[in-house]
Amino acid sequence: MAEVENQAWLEQVKQLRQLLTAAEPTAFRTTFLELHSWEQAQFFLGLEQAERLTLYTVLTASEVGNFFDDIDDDDQALPEFLAEMPSKFAAKMLTEMYTDNAVDILEHLDKGTINHLLAQMPQQSALDMRRLLHYEDETAGAIMTTEFIAIAADQTLAAAMVALRANAADAELIYYVYVLDQAQRLAGIISLRDLIVNDQQKMVQEIMNERVISVQVTDDQEEVAQTIRDYNFYAIPVTDDENRLLGIITVDDIIDVIDDEAASDYSGLAGVDVEDTSENPLKAAAKRLPWLVTLLFLGMSTASLINHYESLVSEASVLAVFISLITGTAGNAGTQSLAVAVRRLAFPDQARTFLSSLLAEMVTGVVTGLVTGVTITLVVGFWKHSFILGSVIGLAMCCAIIVANLAGSFIPGLMARLGFDPAVASGPFISTLSDLTSVLIYFSIAQYFVTSFVQH
Amino acid sequence: MAEVENQAWLEQVKQLRQLLTAAEPTAFRTTFLELHSWEQAQFFLGLEQAERLTLYTVLTASEVGNFFDDIDDDDQALPEFLAEMPSKFAAKMLTEMYTDNAVDILEHLDKGTINHLLAQMPQQSALDMRRLLHYEDETAGAIMTTEFIAIAADQTLAAAMVALRANAADAELIYYVYVLDQAQRLAGIISLRDLIVNDQQKMVQEIMNERVISVQVTDDQEEVAQTIRDYNFYAIPVTDDENRLLGIITVDDIIDVIDDEAASDYSGLAGVDVEDTSENPLKAAAKRLPWLVTLLFLGMSTASLINHYESLVSEASVLAVFISLITGTAGNAGTQSLAVAVRRLAFPDQARTFLSSLLAEMVTGVVTGLVTGVTITLVVGFWKHSFILGSVIGLAMCCAIIVANLAGSFIPGLMARLGFDPAVASGPFISTLSDLTSVLIYFSIAQYFVTSFVQH
Structure with missing residues (x-):
């Protein structure tokens, strides 16, 4: 079964490469954009440089950013990809990505390139990324994203739904909605499930859960992984020491942490780095x-x-x-x-x-x-x-x-x-x-x- | 920091145990039910048998089921817990749990006990559990749950939202809504995000994604884990060989699979089972x-x-x-x-x-x-x-x-x-x-x- 699927996939890759080199942008776009973003990323990683350069002219920065979100941030070719793009295109693409993933890529680049790219971004995005770049490696701050949905407590659920609708497209995960007080401190949490099933005329503060389980921005990523594992959360809020909400960490990033951790324990026991199995x-x-x-x-x-x-x-x-x-x-x-x-x-x-x-x-x-x-x-x-x-x-x-x-x-x-x-x-x-x-x-x-x- | 939290937690456990033995059910319930279900489970696992027997009289079967969902299914004391409950209470509790977790518990019991418990459940629940018990260990079928939300394609988003509201309370994850055709085959998928941000008068079939990535019920759980990891899904649908939707697998179950897999590779390299670190x-x-x-x-x-x-x-x-x-x-x-x-x-x-x-x-x-x-x-x-x-x-x-x-x-x-x-x-x-x-x-x-x- 898996081999049949694999055959079909190789066929599709071949066809897409032909469309790309034959300069048939419309046909290419139709087929390519139907793929899941992870598949788009797999296709991209198999291309030669000349093909990639064509790809950047055929797709928009936002479309490229969409599948760059699915490239493993340990991929050693990332600086090369960024360097071969027009720098304006690269800056736009990073802006369109989820902030945590964009920052994971920036961390591979030298200081000069980072500043050059940040200078071409909208001020707010550049500011967000600068802040995330600042957190120490392997802490909650380094793996969190700033794209979450926050609302005020003194409104009806109906009003909250309007706010949610307006922001849903940009958030990484809309399953939890965070309730902030006037000082931007985390006052409660509502799951989208509660928001939907309750009477829409109720107030947010009536149904929100005030016992919010959160992690500190300086916490070690393994502690965060343990908490998410224990509580079976899909995401967890990250706060500073005054309980102000700074970001959220989603479960997909935690799976990466668990994988890395397991691989490093295993490597230690064997006395060899097992992460890089495909090297020469x-x-x-x-x-x-x-x-x-x-x-x-x-x-x-x-x-x-x-x-x-x-x-x-x-x-x-x-x-x-x-x-x-x-x-x-x-x-x-x-x-x-x-x-x-x-x-x-x-x-x-x-x-x-x-x-x-x-x-x-x-x-x-x-x-x-x-x-x-x-x-x-x-x-x-x-x-x-x-x-x-x-x-x-x-x-x-x-x-x-x-x-x-x-x-x-x-x-x-x-x-x-x-x-x-x-x-x-x-x-x-x-x-x-x-x-x-x-x-x-x-x-x-x-x-x-x-x-x-x-x-x- | 962690020690301070730990101290507060031990204090709370002590207080809760006192309320339980002092036979103050109301005060106990107020404090206990405010805890997160994982914390409730931790508290429960620390009790003596006499205390547990009191607990079963103070809480409803549904309230006990709620935190039994958070007990690790490898826990060796599970058969003991089930045996010490009145069997009607145990059957009710299992019915109230998510089907996949209830089945994980049933798998620890002998055939006679299983049949005895299933006989006391509503017919549909017993049928669902029997079906899940049937799947081979470590396959998609063995870890999936049957509590998903499925809708028909030929209705408006507004109508779909009504259906969603009615079923949201029972579903394990409402982030994805599955679209079925007349023959119960999986025809498409809509994320709750798409359901919310789109015009409510549009038809489901207009916005649903028809390229559904699913797994077969007989697939190995490690393959399922790999797919969820690659695509960064929160859940994946499970189908039979005629593409009929049988269940879903959520990411929290996948984290358990990844953990078990890593522990077993590590154990193999060391020649020792490292899973049981707290034994005598x-x-x-x-x-x-x-x-x-x-x-x-x-x-x-x-x-x-x-x-x-x-x-x-x-x-x-x-x-x-x-x-x-x-x-x-x-x-x-x-x-x-x-x-x-x-x-x-x-x-x-x-x-x-x-x-x-x-x-x-x-x-x-x-x-x-x-x-x-x-x-x-x-x-x-x-x-x-x-x-x-x-x-x-x-x-x-x-x-x-x-x-x-x-x-x-x-x-x-x-x-x-x-x-x-x-x-x-x-x-x-x-x-x-x-x-x-x-x-x-x-x-x-x-x-x-x-x-x-x-x-x-």
Whole structure:
């Protein structure tokens, strides 16, 4: 089914490109403008520069702005698109876009270009965009839009509907109508549903909900995402510290936040940026190598620790057999507890403090360590006909697992307390660190017992 | 700030619990019903059973249903809540909830209880729920709701508004109004915005959008999530194969799908279920142990491979020094390429086939392998004053990285083709597998060159 649709879409793209290059603007416009704006954006992103230049002459700035709203703001080609447009056209297009999306694009440009574009916009738009550009990255202010519908409390619903009708075309979402007092402070909220189903002669203040749940303009975007997720809102108002309404954040922007957050946690666990999956293999190698080489040098410390015990290994070469088993198992246990700790930091549990989580993780570590340790003691004991050797391996593994569990659960919390992203304490880092401690534990224990299991 | 809010919230919870146990229903109702339904749910989840039993007598079934809509459908206590309610009350409450949420709860119960509850509901509700219960898990049908607003095409907007007003209270989202033809097929869609801003004497068919983007009832929920994400919809209609409208899926349900999906990918990479972060440490250990012990036995194959080379190690104990370095680095490289492959499967790139991705990953593997290999050759060469030993380590590491990269990128794709969740080919599994191949590569190469770097 999906392939059939895909075939039809490729056919349509081909036909549209032909109409564009054949300079048949009317036919092109008819077909193109029937597409959904996201599809228009997909079509646009597949064009060559020459075709794009033609497109800018065939469509109005407002029509181009309409689908630019649907281009992912992480798209690296955005500055190129803006640069190839006549600057008046670009300014007009940005004005026609939703303010938050226009600002997302401006953030990719250099200061000179931004000022040049803002200078060609109507004063109010330029002012709005300047204000939004000002907010720090990843805060509520940086992702909010200023296109909301606000009304006064002392009017009838019928009058409010007239105001709503007049402003509906420009607002990003009309599902919630915000009620302001004389000082522009947020006094209440009405859903469009309430506005419609109630008697039109009632006053706004009679039916508005005064318990408005809002976020502060300086709040972190992840907090905003959590609130919208919890309450199942379609949008949330953003206020300053005097409760004046500055903007709204809609759920589609929150989905982007959730996606980015998930991708960055996942990247942290793997030690690679997974966001850019379509880049060329050489660039991918260049991005992964710094991590790999850093970990390689960290791994060198484990190697030199083993080197320190080389005489022990040459005396009892059987010890070499279990190095990778112990480091590997402890690394797996550490990664498990790291993942749980990172997740717990993202979705905090009111009932648990940092210390009680650490304690719980320690108990988990002791239990998993004991079970795994006893298992391997038996396996090695029967295999090598030496339960002393088995006990050495088992004891080492048990201790290594407990230490790895503690490290995996402690380091993300420490990172968060120090103000870093906990996902930075990533999986490969924890595994490599746990290699070092596991080897140290292993050989310390083995050295103590070596005379008992080596036959001279 | 958050702590101050939290303090106020705990205070309010305390006060509400006192009102509840002091049997002051009126005062309790006034305060409780002012809370947002999500907050009501949070309060409810913190109660003891005796308090909950009182609550069911103080609130109506409809009021309880209102906040049950906001309880996470993964909550394991749901069957207990249903069981402790009078069954008539439970049936009434489920009827008052949005159908999709009610069905999510029913899915936790056994067949007998479900039938008992459905028998006490109005016929239409029971029929709707039976139908939804029928759809396979994780499909569009399983997450859709049947509370949407549908109108006929041949009426004026004014008449449509009257119909909308009459049905608005029951619909889950009134932002989109769906236009059906005589055979109940989906003929068009109107946003509430268009309904409001246009001249009320126009006909519905004049302004409706006939290019409706919908999903099939059997579509996978992840496909639905992708469509809603791409198009920035607040809801999407769900149809059967004859284009009859069966339900809608709203964006809040999609956020849950995205969260679950991200958590399951993350869990797969770490080899642990991170969804349940607040469970007790013994349960956590019980959940992690199967994975750890399985990997332990897989790791035993690596150990027995090293055992096979024990005479080589006793001849050249320096080889033991680099085992964990080579297995660790190859494991890191494999995890990186696994994460990219899983991500690429979740967000497919039209321009790349499975084979071309594999080829690209191979190039990346060769480049990272060469750079890392040359680095370690130099480091070991200078450290151990033997560039032959250095080259052996470097060559082994280079080959091990290339193989790990290929495995990390090939296995998820293979899993997906075989119909399994690609995230099942999880991080610890790939690392443990790559340990085995790395050790094999390492000792094969070392054995070949051993006479060159061991001084007899």
